[in-house]
Amino acid sequence: MGDLNAKVGTDYTQWKQVIGQHGFGEANARGEKLLNFCAANDLVITNTMFKQTKSSRQWTWESPDQKTHNKIDYIMINSKWKTSIDNSRSFPSADVGSDHQLVIANLRLSFKTKARPNYPKRYDVQKLKDTITQNSYAVEIGGKFSPLLDDADTDVETLWEGIKTAFNETSKKVLGNRKAQHQDPWISEEVLQLSDERKQVKIEKCQIPPRELGIISSTEKLKGRLKDAKISGSKIYVKRWITHTKRQNPRRFMQLLRRSQGNRVSKCKQ
Template structure:
């Protein structure tokens, strides 16, 4: 008989069998279409006794603890995601935690854990929340929380093997974080649609005032067409867009989400992409951290970390957050009796010391009066900023101007750049004229719409027809010579006032008028 060769490889003797995370609390699997934000461990209702409700994943008998705010205006926190490919093999979890110790973070979402249980457990000082299948070692998502995040955890909801959400206390209220693992390209399109339907239900059940973060392996390429999708992504995308990327962008637009790791320019290309093919020739960005647009200004940076390695073809992505509040706008000043009274009382207190001054120096008295009025006005009335004229020069012209400045410096050493310098000169002139014409056309259109409001019409016409006022800043002597020296200028002013207020000359003028 012929001997057939087998492609199977015998497992080595030193191979350790796969293990499940120890100390895991089993919980009932929850469907994505019916997420339960609280009360999974509620007590059985009894007559005359109100059931005690507890946060998700915790027994009702646990004594509630005071939660600390995770996100504040003074601290920056790190929230990241990583597809580790598997944590089912022995030692993979420990290696993952060892790698994460090199970075600053509070919450890390993990995709493809391949664990078959759902719940929470603790290891090496970290709390791990996980959700997976009940029978097969596939997919699976999890959260890893450090001690700061543990003290802020309000509850969590293990929806399915692809969706896991947790809620944390913040200085503004609460923050909901959703870790996802989308179907890959080998899965059917029906699975992708079902995934987004379940994610939509989970987002819909999130409290409206929460800061919302959705992150994980979306298996979608959003590309870099930021001009078309500027509401959901930044200028620094990566690669091309595919069909599932279009689906993700549409989903973000429908839910007012912004992709944070497209917002910032990175010094190296390796900080942009998140996935690399086995042969190392193809790289894409398919892992994302998304936040609702209301809070996107709280993101200070978001990038990949190529130095983190757990044997996965995906890179760790971390976003830095810090709460930023808008400055409260002062209400327009209104003259009221109370303001008038406050002003009189304050100015009276400022003037009282001036009445008892021993000095007769006019300069000292005037300085005291000026300070009194300025301090009182700023304290009681406040200040009003002047309305600056709208800038009509476009950003393109400003960019060309900066480029021209650089070329000007370089052409001193490289004369061949002179044609480029001349071209930039012509372009700046042409585009500046076009910007001015467009600006005037816009003001004319504004006048047409303001025909019924005469005050606004005259104000707009004044802006169009106003010419710059040229002021004389020099002083000339009697013979017409321009005076530049400080002593000469003072002497000329003295001569002018002596002639203007000279008593003898004034008498001569009166005498001539009488005659």
């Protein structure tokens, strides 16, 4: 904030919550109003807080005859960010075609890292597709359910806690927790297998002449199959994205849908 013709002076003892020990010149009436405004709004004037090696970095205005200098341009921030300022000064070398100088401040921010949410662990239910695992799970959960169902005097809350505990203990023991998948969405088992086949073909191509094994045609076939697998995987990923967007932000989904339909209509009219 500048060009207020407000000179805040050097009275650090009285205004130490607003200015630093390196003010400039004498305070005037407008300067006192600015000091009161800063004190009322918990602001500090940063370019009075740091000692400068050159006097030209202290003042912000110069008279046409270059004999009179004043500090009437300031950078003010909330006092809670006061310790984040490394330096604040005038910038005399900037050619801005004005009798005022630019005022700069070096700001260094350090934010607290936000704690990552503790998501509940998910059980690996895919293992239930295996018949042996299904039978093992049924036997385990049945043994835990029997005592609960036999007791007719059990109230609803106790029964629910017992069922929940039985499911969690059995799932943890038989299924285990599901491991996170770090692969790209389109990389399926088929794509990985095709990549290994192509790698093996390249190795054979370097060892034996291609004409003897027909490796060139095999490589081309693998390229085509790998491309088809990637396209198929990408389509699945797009479908998942559409489903997720439709659930999480239906308004945004409808906007995109109308826009795409509008584009199609305009093309048809042309």
